[in-house]
Amino acid sequence: MEHIKNNSVLVSLVLLFMGVNAYFIFNDNYFLNAIPLALVIAYIAIFHTNTAFLITVFLTPLSINLEEFTHGKIGLYLPTEPILFGLMLLIVLKELKSPIMSKDFWRHPITLSIGFYLVWVFMTSITSTQPMVSFKFLLMKLWFIVPILMIGFNLFKEKSNVVKFLWAYTIGMTIVIIYTLIRHWGYSFGEKEGHWVMSPFFKDHTIYGTSVAMSIIFVIGLFAYKKHSIQAQFLLSIVFIITLIGLYFSYTRGAWLSIVFALAVWAFIKYKVKFKYLLSLAIIVLTVIVISWPKIEMELAKNKHEHTTTNFDERIRSAANISSDASNLERLNRWGAAFNMFKERPVFGFGPATYAFEYAPYQDPEKLTIISTNFGNQGNAHSEYLGALSEMGLIGMLSVLAFVAALFYSGIMLLINYKRFAPGDSEMYILLLCIVLAMSTYFFHGLLNNYLDTDKASIPVYGAAAIIIAQQTMLNKKKKDALA
Numbered sequence: 001m002e003h004i005k006n007n008s009v010l011v012s013l014v015l016l017f018m019g020v021n022a023y024f025i026f027n028d029n030y031f032l033n034a035i036p037l038a039l040v041i042a043y044i045a046i047f048h049t050n051t052a053f054l055i056t057v058f059l060t061p062l063s064i065n066l067e068e069f070t071h072g073k074i075g076l077y078l079p080t081e082p083i084l085f086g087l088m089l090l091i092v093l094k095e096l097k098s099p100i101m102s103k104d105f106w107r108h109p110i111t112l113s114i115g116f117y118l119v120w121v122f123m124t125s126i127t128s129t130q131p132m133v134s135f136k137f138l139l140m141k142l143w144f145i146v147p148i149l150m151i152g153f154n155l156f157k158e159k160s161n162v163v164k165f166l167w168a169y170t171i172g173m174t175i176v177i178i179y180t181l182i183r184h185w186g187y188s189f190g191e192k193e194g195h196w197v198m199s200p201f202f203k204d205h206t207i208y209g210t211s212v213a214m215s216i217i218f219v220i221g222l223f224a225y226k227k228h229s230i231q232a233q234f235l236l237s238i239v240f241i242i243t244l245i246g247l248y249f250s251y252t253r254g255a256w257l258s259i260v261f262a263l264a265v266w267a268f269i270k271y272k273v274k275f276k277y278l279l280s281l282a283i284i285v286l287t288v289i290v291i292s293w294p295k296i297e298m299e300l301a302k303n304k305h306e307h308t309t310t311n312f313d314e315r316i317r318s319a320a321n322i323s324s325d326a327s328n329l330e331r332l333n334r335w336g337a338a339f340n341m342f343k344e345r346p347v348f349g350f351g352p353a354t355y356a357f358e359y360a361p362y363q364d365p366e367k368l369t370i371i372s373t374n375f376g377n378q379g380n381a382h383s384e385y386l387g388a389l390s391e392m393g394l395i396g397m398l399s400v401l402a403f404v405a406a407l408f409y410s411g412i413m414l415l416i417n418y419k420r421f422a423p424g425d426s427e428m429y430i431l432l433l434c435i436v437l438a439m440s441t442y443f444f445h446g447l448l449n450n451y452l453d454t455d456k457a458s459i460p461v462y463g464a465a466a467i468i469i470a471q472q473t474m475l476n477k478k479k480k481d482a483l484a
Contacts (some may be wrong), residue, residue, distance in 0.1 A: 055083075153470050225427045
């Protein structure tokens, strides 16, 4: 009888929901349709957390920002951010109930650098000129970082799950690239249309190009890490060609140059160039630039190539045009405004996520361009590093640099140690190498843009961090076994 009673209650609830939903649909309100999907996702997240994590990675390139449909009132990526928020609550509750994270995780340099960053975000949110904006940013950072790092740490101890992570992001990205290319084809692959044809999945061609650049490194890693069947090789070859075409037609100079930078990083790793030599080279180059800057500036002034062209060679050359290219000049204007903001509030900055609302008065009138604005409605500082400098002061920028340094130092040292202590595991070495190179494309791009406040960049970047931490833990165990 109890079983029949429970079934009756369930059927009654379902019928009630159908009736209420039918009423809302009749009145052109479709939001209740999301409830069944939300319940399914909640079930998967609770009982199949790892699966929910990988589904979120797959959905990342396909997520849609509500900002485009609410006239900027709601900045939320669906469905990824609600899922990440739920996963964050779940993993925190699990950790509080019975600790599931090892000491290796909490003591890792990457974890410590991220912890330092989050503490400083919290501190500068208190002193922010707009505390509500800054604390919302902190909450967003938490749901990007906590579930990706904590779930990823336990998931990525298995090589097969690292492969699944790369596949999930790559497949999702390939779907978006195919959609974008088909849509762009309808406009004869025009440069102007290339700025928005990836909508609604990506806001513009710059973040799209950044994601394509990371994806192409992932594809290469998947192709190279082991011997595949002919069918798998064919599939990966097709995906590589599609991604390469997507990269070209993204018309994103930073993305193109980031691939060249990744090749340079690969060469440094392959030929084991010592850090002291790289540092010496960097110091020499900077010294030459400072001494010769007047002559360099004169040469740069002669560059009249514009980025508004489909010609690959001319578009690359336009990256050095600081005399007439509006995009470059506006970037310099934003950087100048960020530095002026830092000079006014050098310790705590204006507060996380406040740049767009505060930078207008700090623009140099002589550097204003045809695309400049005084209304604070044209985005961020176009730099992961200078954005942090203006919003969180010098310590804020150093916290970002500390994370980048910890990520690459840990990743490269992990590669070196894999050669020494796990020479037979060439598959994991190749996967880790592609992770490090993909991150190099992103943080090179970080000189010119900042996207770590979006799921498109945060999930692959913090996912890469989780992979490095997890594999470092596994390698430490192998080292102990080898020395025992």
